[in-house]
Amino acid sequence: MIHFAMPAERSRPAPLLLPPLSLAGYLKLRRKAAGLSVDAVAQRISANNQSEARALVCLLETEGTKACYRETIDAFADAFPIDADVYLQLRDTPADQHPRICRGCGCSEWDPCVAGDGSHSCAWHGVATCTRCVGEPAVPVHQ
Numbered sequence: 001m002i003h004f005a006m007p008a009e010r011s012r013p014a015p016l017l018l019p020p021l022s023l024a025g026y027l028k029l030r031r032k033a034a035g036l037s038v039d040a041v042a043q044r045i046s047a048n049n050q051s052e053a054r055a056l057v058c059l060l061e062t063e064g065t066k067a068c069y070r071e072t073i074d075a076f077a078d079a080f081p082i083d084a085d086v087y088l089q090l091r092d093t094p095a096d097q098h099p100r101i102c103r104g105c106g107c108s109e110w111d112p113c114v115a116g117d118g119s120h121s122c123a124w125h126g127v128a129t130c131t132r133c134v135g136e137p138a139v140p141v142h143q
Contacts, residue, residue: 018103018128020095026087027076028061029106033113034080044079066091083111100124104133 021029031041038061042053059065060076067073073084086099086108099108102122107113113122113132122130 020098021090021101021103022063023066023087023090024061024063026090026101026106027082029101029103030082031057031061031080033105033107036080041076041079045075081111081114082106083108086111101128102130102133103128105130107132 031038036044038054038057039050041057042050045056046053056072060067060072067076067087070084070088073082073087076082077084086101089097089099099110101108105113107122107130109124113130122132125131125134
């Protein structure tokens with residue numbers, strides 16, 4: 001008789017060959033993959049108070065900081081493609097339960113790269129690289 005456990009969540013742990021991706025690193029990878037500057041994200045987050053929105057983007061892209069409210073993460077998701085659930089997993093779960101994330105663009109199994117026609121256009125090429133980022137230099141990751 002074979003015994004096995006069914007997965008409780010729809011996430012697969014990332015191989016622990018690389019240091020865990022930080023929250024700041026994830027946001028920065030996704031922003032850069034979208035081709036947006038900090039100022040462009042600030043404009044998308046708040047039309048009324050650009051300086052506070054810019055400060056928020058810079059703060060959340062600083063190592064050691066985190067968004068405490070889902071609404072903040074959702075505002076970023078409205079500005080550029082991020083997966084709020086991936087952010088929450090990085091924030092709230094141990095590193096061995098983090099999802100697999102590309103270190104070139106920040107895409108994940110649940111949030112793959114999307115081509116201009118709307119089709120999903122990447123797959124895993126290596127431990128932490130998607131096919132879109134093959135040959136691209138990896139962004140330095142800090143714990």
